[in-house]
Amino acid sequence: MEKSRKLIISVASGKGGTGKTTIAVNLALSLSNVQLIDCDVEEPDCHIFIKPVIESRHTIFIPVPVVNQNKCDGCGRCQEVCLYNAIAVVNKEVIIFPELCHGCGSCTYFCPHKAIEEEKKEIGIVEIGKSGETQFVHGKLNVGMMMSPPVIRAVKKHINKKKTAIIDAPPGTSCPVITAIKDTDFVILVTEPTPFGLNDLILAAEVVRKMRLPFGVIINRSDLGNKKTDEYCARENIPVLMRIPFSKKIAEIYSRGDLIIKVLPEYNKEFQELYKKIEQVKVNPT
Amino acid sequence: MKVAITSSGPTLQSNVDPRFGRCPYYIIYDTEDGSFKAVENKSNLAAGGAGIQAGQNISDMKVEAVITGNVGPNAFRVLSAAFIKIYSGASGSVKDAIEKLKKGEYRETAGPDVGSHFGMGR
Amino acid sequence: MKQIVIISGKGGTGKTVITGAFAALARDKVMADCDVDAADLYLILDPEVKESHIFKSGVTAFMHRELCEGCGVCKTVCRFDAVRDDFTIDPISCEGCGFCSFACPQNAIDMRTNISGELFISDTRFGPLVYAKLGIAEENSGKLVSLVRQKAKEIAEDKNYQWVIIDGSPGIGCPVIASITGVDCAVIVIEPTLSGLHDAKRVLGVTEHFKVPVKIIINKYDLNHDMTKKIERWFKDRNIKILGKVIFDEAVVKSIVEGKTIIEYSNNQVTETLRIIWRLLEEELEGAN
Numbered sequence: 240m241e242k243s244r245k246l247i248i249s250v251a252s253g254k255g256g257t258g259k260t261t262i263a264v265n266l267a268l269s270l271s272n273v274q275l276i277d278c279d280v281e282e283p284d285c286h287i288f289i290k291p292v293i294e295s296r297h298t299i300f301i302p303v304p305v306v307n308q309n310k311c312d313g314c315g316r317c318q319e320v321c322l323y324n325a326i327a328v329v330n331k332e333v334i335i336f337p338e339l340c341h342g343c344g345s346c347t348y349f350c351p352h353k354a355i356e357e358e359k360k361e362i363g364i365v366e367i368g369k370s371g372e373t374q375f376v377h378g379k380l381n382v383g384m385m386m387s388p389p390v391i392r393a394v395k396k397h398i399n400k401k402k403t404a405i406i407d408a409p410p411g412t413s414c415p416v417i418t419a420i421k422d423t424d425f426v427i428l429v430t431e432p433t434p435f436g437l438n439d440l441i442l443a444a445e446v447v448r449k450m451r452l453p454f455g456v457i458i459n460r461s462d463l464g465n466k467k468t469d470e471y472c473a474r475e476n477i478p479v480l481m482r483i484p485f486s487k488k489i490a491e492i493y494s495r496g497d498l499i500i501k502v503l504p505e506y507n508k509e510f511q512e513l514y515k516k517i518e519q520v521k522v523n524p525t
Numbered sequence: 526m527k528v529a530i531t532s533s534g535p536t537l538q539s540n541v542d543p544r545f546g547r548c549p550y551y552i553i554y555d556t557e558d559g560s561f562k563a564v565e566n567k568s569n570l571a572a573g574g575a576g577i578q579a580g581q582n583i584s585d586m587k588v589e590a591v592i593t594g595n596v597g598p599n600a601f602r603v604l605s606a607a608f609i610k611i612y613s614g615a616s617g618s619v620k621d622a623i624e625k626l627k628k629g630e631y632r633e634t635a636g637p638d639v640g641s642h643f644g645m646g647r
Numbered sequence: 648m649k650q651i652v653i654i655s656g657k658g659g660t661g662k663t664v665i666t667g668a669f670a671a672l673a674r675d676k677v678m679a680d681c682d683v684d685a686a687d688l689y690l691i692l693d694p695e696v697k698e699s700h701i702f703k704s705g706v707t708a709f710m711h712r713e714l715c716e717g718c719g720v721c722k723t724v725c726r727f728d729a730v731r732d733d734f735t736i737d738p739i740s741c742e743g744c745g746f747c748s749f750a751c752p753q754n755a756i757d758m759r760t761n762i763s764g765e766l767f768i769s770d771t772r773f774g775p776l777v778y779a780k781l782g783i784a785e786e787n788s789g790k791l792v793s794l795v796r797q798k799a800k801e802i803a804e805d806k807n808y809q810w811v812i813i814d815g816s817p818g819i820g821c822p823v824i825a826s827i828t829g830v831d832c833a834v835i836v837i838e839p840t841l842s843g844l845h846d847a848k849r850v851l852g853v854t855e856h857f858k859v860p861v862k863i864i865i866n867k868y869d870l871n872h873d874m875t876k877k878i879e880r881w882f883k884d885r886n887i888k889i890l891g892k893v894i895f896d897e898a899v900v901k902s903i904v905e906g907k908t909i910i911e912y913s914n915n916q917v918t919e920t921l922r923i924i925w926r927l928l929e930e931e932l933e934g935a936n
Contacts, residue, residue, distance in 0.1 A: 439687070496842070
């Protein structure tokens with residue numbers, strides 16, 4: 240691993256509500272020379288905690304095809320190559336349905352008369368800013384839009400390789416999560432030691448393994464539940480990087496959108512230790 | 526002329542299915558000779574754009590009219606572009622729907638009956 | 648027959664626990680778990696699977712190595728970074744557009760139907776449960792959710808049941824839309840946190856768009872009384888009814904660990920509140936007849 244490139248750490252979880260954002264935000268703010276990247280574009284929350292000053296805003300578009308009627312002869316080739324049903328050709332008329340378009344470019348490429356061009360359709364925004372010394376990027380998918388990955392990709396384009404990047408991924412194990420954690424150096428899976436948490440951790444671990452990414456687990460509210468999660472991690476050789484017991488104080492800090500490391504400064508060291516552990520695991524994978 | 530009726534089953538006794546894009550079958554009925562065939566709705570496999578694919582399939586089958594419960598905006602657009610008459614609000618058995626059509630009891634639908642995603646979740 | 652969905656915008660608010668409680672309290676009902684990405688309801692309902700169906704949706708590219716001549720056209724055209732340097736396809740990144748398959752001069756790439764997940768129709772001590780598990784890395788288009796909804800409704804109509812109780816999907820996208828269309832009421836579960844309120848507002852945008860009536864439950868309300876008051880005021884100003892406030896209790900976690908609904912596990916302030924909430928819902932929805 241080149242020493243000059245900084246680590247990109249993503250924070251994910253199979254289940255929502257396990258403490259992903261809490262970990263991502265507090266970890267980022269305990270470090271220096273760092274970027275916090277919120278990729279949960281359906282429900283971005285990081286900004287609530289770090290209250291960044293937004294310095295720039297970019298609208299995110301996906302390319303959607305538009306037909307030049309003068310060049311089109313209604314041959315229907317575009318409809319044949321669109322596997323998303325975003326194109327219908329009836330009575331030699333081409334009808335395009337932009338909300339189904341994944342922006343793959345197939346129709347544009349295969350039209351024998353070059354009658355299709357790509358136009359931009361707005362699907363969300365990316366905002367970039369700062370909170371103290373911490374750089375911040377997040378994306379917001381417009382309500383009613385169906386596809387997160389293009390916005391997530393746009394957010395990740397702003398990763399600065401000279402800074403440590405902490406990515407807050409969406410919850411779950413489907414497409415948006417994959418897009419967020421892809422090509423990161425290490426994945427932290429946050430879980431809770433309950434049957435719900437374990438069920439979803441197993442799914443998340445499967446995803447991360449399939450993607451061949453190094454990963455470790457943080458057990459949040461570690462004293463509320465049972466030992467099965469610990470047993471699972473031990474069996475599977477998954478490093479448990481940190482355990483945070485349930486605390487009404489921490490829950491209250493989170494509920495008002497505040498930072499744990501600010502209100503309970505002893506956690507600053509804990510998160511810095513977490514980072515060191517990740518560096519170690521990354522260099523000496525189990 | 527050929528008429529497509531959205532159906533919950535492959536026979537004339539089956540009930541008209543309310544969804545144009547995600548019904549399990551279409552009964553294609555020929556008014557000239559009274560023959561019919563049941564066609565499985567392939568667009569049911571579609572993740573999205575079921576109404577569009579259904580509209581395309583119906584148009585490719587040279588159907589001239591559709592009898593159904595509801596037509597969403599995407600399907601409506603495709604069917605209209607293909608000049609296919611839409612009779613929505615139908616219910617009861619497919620057989621009854623055909624009788625009603627023959628007696629001229631249906632009026633053509635002027636616009637989509639339901640918002641998009643109507644078939645989703647139902 | 649009435650359909651209720653329990654949603655939250657954000658995850659981890661207690662949606663599934665509350666759905667489980669309603670399952671224990673309602674009579675004559677079918678349960679549906681629409682959180683297909685991370686289905687959890689079955690863990691407290693202990694289902695006996697009667698039927699399972701493989702769910703196929705979309706396609707994934709597959710490269711036949713022996714036909715590949717290494718021209719690299721596939722890699723050039725793929726916009727989703729799904730073609731590796733050795734020209735094999737990364738199935739996790741592949742979005743199934745088919746561009747590579749159509750473009751390959753050697754016809755070396757097939758589009759294969761995905762087995763995206765599995766749907767289960769089961770029996771539980773509280774009645775039928777329909778749930779599904781989406782395969783990992785699959786696109787959650789809402790289609791599998793729609794199938795769960797459909798099957799649940801069919802069973803309810805078949806057996807003349809009163810209720811379909813749906814554990815909804817988190818987020819604001821297609822799976823949520825498929826969870827809420829056509830329901831008689833969406834119950835939004837909110838924790839008294841800033842992010843909880845923020846996310847609930849976003850999901851309210853979706854329910855309003857689809858004209859679905861909404862009611863609120865504030866869960867673990869004693870973790871922040873100020874925030875709870877703020878939430879109550881916000882929804883009251885918009886004439887949206889708050890069904891009740893549930894207190895935080897470690898007994899809830901213990902009930903999950905034991906694989907039970909909270910109603911079966913204990914008799915305390917939480918269960919008391921949930922009983923009252925359910926009665927209110929029943930009255931509101933049955934009274935609407």
